[in-house]
Amino acid sequence: MNAVSTLAERYGEVRERVAAAAARSGRTAEDVFLVAVSKAADPEDIRALIDMGHVDFGENRVMQMVQRAAMFEEYAARARTYAKRSIRDSILALDAARSGRAGDAPPALRWHLIGHLQRNKARKAIEVARLIHSVDSLRLAEELQMLALKRDATVEVLVQVNCSNEPQKYGCPVPAAGALCEQIDTMVNVRVRGLMTMAAIGDTPEQARPVFARCRELFEEIRKTGVSEGRFNLLSMGMSGDYEVAIEEGANIVRVGSAIFGVPSGPDVEEEDEE
Numbered sequence: 001m002n003a004v005s006t007l008a009e010r011y012g013e014v015r016e017r018v019a020a021a022a023a024r025s026g027r028t029a030e031d032v033f034l035v036a037v038s039k040a041a042d043p044e045d046i047r048a049l050i051d052m053g054h055v056d057f058g059e060n061r062v063m064q065m066v067q068r069a070a071m072f073e074e075y076a077a078r079a080r081t082y083a084k085r086s087i088r089d090s091i092l093a094l095d096a097a098r099s100g101r102a103g104d105a106p107p108a109l110r111w112h113l114i115g116h117l118q119r120n121k122a123r124k125a126i127e128v129a130r131l132i133h134s135v136d137s138l139r140l141a142e143e144l145q146m147l148a149l150k151r152d153a154t155v156e157v158l159v160q161v162n163c164s165n166e167p168q169k170y171g172c173p174v175p176a177a178g179a180l181c182e183q184i185d186t187m188v189n190v191r192v193r194g195l196m197t198m199a200a201i202g203d204t205p206e207q208a209r210p211v212f213a214r215c216r217e218l219f220e221e222i223r224k225t226g227v228s229e230g231r232f233n234l235l236s237m238g239m240s241g242d243y244e245v246a247i248e249e250g251a252n253i254v255r256v257g258s259a260i261f262g263v264p265s266g267p268d269v270e271e272e273d274e275e
Helices: 007-024 043-051 062-089 093-098 119-128 138-151 174-185 205-223 243-248
Strands: 033-037 056-059 110-113 131-135 155-160 190-196 234-236 253-256
Touching: 007 033, 007 043, 007 243, 043 062, 056 062, 062 110, 062 119, 110 119, 119 138, 131 138, 131 190, 138 155, 138 174, 138 190, 155 174, 174 190, 174 205, 190 205, 205 234, 205 243, 234 253, 243 253
Parallel strands: 033 056, 033 253, 056 110, 110 131, 131 155, 155 190, 190 234
Antiparallel strands: none
16 A cells, blocks of 8 residues: 555545545435454554444454454443443533534444354354345355244345356355355345445556456345335455545455554455455
8 A cells, every 4th residue: 555654544535535435426425334354463552443443343263353353342332331421521512512413422333254154153143243244155144044033133245156167266246246145035034235345456446447347246146126115235346455446446445454453464364264
């Protein structure tokens, strides 16, 4: 990205770039969910981001998501309690309430599972994940349905599509995506909310544009069928190297790790990986 060195500066720059890309596509920053990919992030940086008001975090691995959710939900809960007390005790609270601007405590964190999900990890995943981005088979969807039914819960998912046609990538083939969405739509406890894709790693962000455009076209095709009764409205595309192009092509969820937290010393943690 650039030489910006502090977390606050990197986060601010990403938010500015999200807003600019959204404007180029006729939308606003509020139309795009920024998921901070926190797998390689230091706990101190995650806490700092929570303090800045960020609530959407993405993890590749189920067990780390479970562990981090437990750790940081407690931290966020303390922050909400403190905020409520501050609002109550503030001499400005009455004026804010009269003007309809009464302050709210920070919202609860939302954890996104963005990596490959094995069926034997599904039970743990649905206990924590607000949205599972990586459903790519009917067998996995059926496992989620069975587990969610036992919990009397609803699981919201995205269908992962291999729009780049890379054999090493997870995701259902493009021609199968519509049928998979329709099959999931028949399930009582699993709600399909949209699509997710990953572009091939290229030398420039522009190389990802055809993949994102194809996924957006597929998303629109499926949405027109009436799947999920109007709740098929989430398109998750783009990572640190190409999120601006993804937004220009219609993404309303972007998954950004190194551009916020800094470049990790290990492999690219925004890539999905096996459990």
